[in-house]
Amino acid sequence: MSIFNPDFELRMKARQQADAVLVDARPRQPAPKPLHVAFRGPTADALRRVADARQESPQALAAAIVERALRNGTAEEGLGEARAEQLAGGQGRRPFGEACDLTLKQCAVIYLVGSHGGAKGWCGWSAAALARLMPDTVDGGNVVDVLAALARRGLVERARQAGRAPRPCRLTELGFAVYAQLAGEFDDG
The missing domain is CATH 1.10.10.10 (Winged helix-like DNA-binding domain superfamily/Winged helix DNA-binding domain)
Known part of the structure; x- marks a missing residue:
């Protein structure tokens, strides 16, 4: 008894070819360059305290705060006239x-x-x-x-x-x- 199934092999080959066509047909966009930010001193301590109280990771909390400020348009409002590099030393x-x-x-x-x-x-x-x-x-x-x-x-x-x-x-x-x-x-x- 042979374990080779010609119908199965043909279906798999046709599926792989169809998947290859779909993958090649999609426009490829480069992934955005990752952005890494480090928080030091009192800012890091405050993020850890709030994250601990919420039982969340400080990294997720920081990302959520930034995402919400950007989405709601409050990032510019929160900075006012100050330069971000001056407010967040070491980040610029x-x-x-x-x-x-x-x-x-x-x-x-x-x-x-x-x-x-x-x-x-x-x-x-x-x-x-x-x-x-x-x-x-x-x-x-x-x-x-x-x-x-x-x-x-x-x-x-x-x-x-x-x-x-x-x-x-x-x-x-x-x-x-x-x-x-x-x-x-x-x-x-």
Whole structure:
């Protein structure tokens, strides 16, 4: 007795061909690029408290709040004249062509290094000194991390330095292009 059923095989092959035609006939739209947001400090704590009280996940709660604000048109109303990047520190990313997206801290460090570079572009300020010129949420350790990230992305060049002395840094050509754009925005307004 054979387990091969020619009628079944033919029906399956016809169904697969029909499915292939249906799949190919549908217009393909690229999936939207995912958006990841991190909440820190008091905002994260408040989301966790409300989510715990509702017995829901904080991620689902945050997504629902944002979705409702966007759908109801209250997102703009809630922000008023304030810039979102200023209200939600650490969240803002700005596109800069070849430099890709930069965080506000990265933009601030690029601006400070570009503004305080000497004759050959080298900024000799320590990370702690640069941090003192930035918002209260930034310390010298953060600036060291930001400088390392910018160096990996080819925006900043860091000098080799022996010991614990501040490591001078300067903008690369790409970093200077970002700085010029930032400086233009700052000078214009």
